Amino acid sequence: MLDASIITVLLIVFVGQASPGPATLSIAATSMGQSRGHGVALAFGIITGSLIWSGSAAMGLAALMMHFEWALVLLKYVGGAYLLWLGYRSWMSSRGVASVDLALNPVQVSSYQRSYWKGFAIHITNPKAIMMFASLYSFGLPAGATSQTVWVIFVLVAIQSALVNLGYAFLFSTPSMRKGYLKLKRPLDRLVAVFFGAAGSKMLLSSSVQN
Template sequence: MLGIHDLALFVVSGLLLNLAPGPDSLLVMTRSATQGWRAGSSAALGIAGGTCVHILAAALGLSALLATSATAFTVVKLVGAAYLLYLGMSLLLKKPAQATPLAAPDTAATCDYRRVFLQGFLTNALNPKVALFFLAFVPQFIAPDAADKTLAFLLLGSIFNINSLLWCLLLAFTIAFARDRLRPGPTIGCWLNRAIGGLFVALGIKLALAQRS
């Protein structure tokens, strides 16, 4: 079909890759733990939107610019790293009184889901490693003599994105369910913010130091 081969292997490989922890899953877990499943789902949808940008860019050949141009890669990398550092520092510097209690009943009413969606979108869209991943991974499952390689790429990318979205939504519901069961207080919420903020800072530094591969 469209020159696509080993579709089952592609799906399984994509699912296994989605299980690996990274900025996307970390953001979903953070929002789900502190603001509930709706916020986690909003972050997941934003991440899916960012992935669509990478899929379209790779299918149209724009992502190849990141693979061949050191300047373009560095600019996108530093912008993405700066955003991750911003997210991390905002959590680290949040005062205990500002920390969202993990069991707050009015969290859903005060959450800005559009802002959470945008965070998910930018976290993914500003990561050049995602663009390079699609360039390296997806073509392996498209035959060299495929009639329409662009359409095949878009189809495989969409399958990968749907699987990723389902995993992130499952993660959001699972973390939110655990939060509602355990009902930890604001002190634990504060330390959770600091721990996850530190991880975002570490991921931002790692991205800033990343090299094209």
């Protein structure tokens, strides 16, 4: 039976993973605008990034990295610039015309491999991810927690990340969601562009990584 502290850690991570953000918004837009396969590929990229940050935190590397603020500042600028680029791409996409039937005339803007690396880049350049995992493993674990407890949390977080992100990919690639996307493509693309632009600008303009 899971310890209460482990359940608390999983709940906190779940809220962070399931709440709207660059990762979930990218999965939604990709799954609706391209295909389920592209959304799944992007989700796997995000899952890979999550595993890297979670594993690093479990081994203590994340806590060490947080002591070197220059590394997180550099990561912040890279991530902010990448989000601005995604915002620009989404805004340019909003100027196009949606296909009447995505099933017959799909939007072929990227390969599955590119979708995977896009998801990976979104998550691996997000300094909030490493700070969240570092905080959880540093302060969320009960006193005297064993290495076995740490790795149980790592495995459960990995499973939870896969379920959440792949779940979003399957949810937003359903016919009803794709039909809704066709009707609202322009405002949705612009909403994504504004969100990415705001998130990227905030990351670049913040005075410190903790902000």
